[in-house]
Amino acid sequence: MGAISFARLLRLRGAVKVVAAAGVSFLLANALVANALVADVLVADALAEEGTEIKTEIKTGAQNWQTGFSAPASPVARQSFEFHDNLLQPIIVFICLFVFLLGGFICWRFAEKRNPTPSRTTHHSKLEVVWTLVPVAILVVLFVPSFNIMRAIEDVSEADLTVKATGHQWYWSYEYPDHDGLAFDSNLLTEDELKDKSKRLLQTDNALVLPVGSKVRVLVTATDVLHSWAVPRFGVKIDAVPGRLNETWLTADEKGVYYGFCTELCGAGHAYMPIEVHIVSKAEFVIWLRKAKERFATKSQPDLLADLLAARTDSAQQ
Numbered sequence: 001m002g003a004i005s006f007a008r009l010l011r012l013r014g015a016v017k018v019v020a021a022a023g024v025s026f027l028l029a030n031a032l033v034a035n036a037l038v039a040d041v042l043v044a045d046a047l048a049e050e051g052t053e054i055k056t057e058i059k060t061g062a063q064n065w066q067t068g069f070s071a072p073a074s075p076v077a078r079q080s081f082e083f084h085d086n087l088l089q090p091i092i093v094f095i096c097l098f099v100f101l102l103g104g105f106i107c108w109r110f111a112e113k114r115n116p117t118p119s120r121t122t123h124h125s126k127l128e129v130v131w132t133l134v135p136v137a138i139l140v141v142l143f144v145p146s147f148n149i150m151r152a153i154e155d156v157s158e159a160d161l162t163v164k165a166t167g168h169q170w171y172w173s174y175e176y177p178d179h180d181g182l183a184f185d186s187n188l189l190t191e192d193e194l195k196d197k198s199k200r201l202l203q204t205d206n207a208l209v210l211p212v213g214s215k216v217r218v219l220v221t222a223t224d225v226l227h228s229w230a231v232p233r234f235g236v237k238i239d240a241v242p243g244r245l246n247e248t249w250l251t252a253d254e255k256g257v258y259y260g261f262c263t264e265l266c267g268a269g270h271a272y273m274p275i276e277v278h279i280v281s282k283a284e285f286v287i288w289l290r291k292a293k294e295r296f297a298t299k300s301q302p303d304l305l306a307d308l309l310a311a312r313t314d315s316a317q318q
């Protein structure tokens with residue numbers, strides 16, 4: 001070990017570990033606070049529309065001192081939140097505590113006054129094998145359920161309905177290709193237009209309306225820059241990429257109003273393009289479709305194509 005004694009090295013390592021553990025705890029605490037903030041914003045869910053059944057307080061909206069996710073509202077959300085709450089987070093907390101306590105113990109036990117003649121050991125094969133294999137085992141334990149969830153997220157087969165969400169600077173537009181190409185824009189309501197002041201930056205003029213219990217395939221793209229379509233309670237977050245069509249799906253468990261945000265920094269109006277999804281009964285959905293088709297005077301596919309070509313010619317002339 002030459003000039004530097006093993007005890008001193010150990011003490012140094014102990015200090016490094018304490019600092020590392022403190023850093024990890026700080027990051028963990030930050031993540032918890034961030035979670036709580038998102039949950040706060042989603043308090044709006046508690047004020048779900050009239051006629052919507054709200055089963056319990058806990059199922060909707062935020063709670064005081066809440067640190068976890070909002071209540072899941074789709075199978076994928078339930079699966080991923082359970083994975084986080086029951087497996088991932090306990091392992092993270094355990095590792096943080098373990099490293100923190102181990103660091104503290106090393107600082108105390110191998111201080112110079114308690115350990116004046118340090119051991120000259122520099123290798124310990126068994127210990128080295130253990131501290132390589134234990135992390136590998138932890139990763140394998142995490143890998144299996146997380147792969148199952150990823151597979152579930154990718155499975156867009158046998159959808160009952162398809163909708164397309166397109167990100168623009170700075171609003172979303174929606175299309176229902178199965179229903180005569182019904183299409184409309186969804187813009188943020190300004191402060192004066194809000195019906196409920198607590199839903200500031202969440203309410204839109206035209207919400208995406210979907211039937212409860214149906215498997216909805218969601219196609220996501222963008223026209224200008226990267227956006228991301230995310231509704232936390234459905235466990236959905238998918239990038240909207242210009243020139244590329246991404247797909248995911250959701251099946252809402254319950255009727256209600258759900259909110260989300262653009263989650264890819266997309267410019268000055270990034271915070272002002274919320275996602276508002278109304279989950280209604282199948283009968284209500286049929287009625288809404290009829291009204292929406294009248295209101296938005298559906299453009300047929302040939303019309304849309306003509307618009308596109310006109311826009312291209314315009315930009316070519318400039």
Ligand SMILES: [Cu+2]
Pocket residue numbers: 167168226227228262263264265266270273
């Ligand atoms: Cu955006």
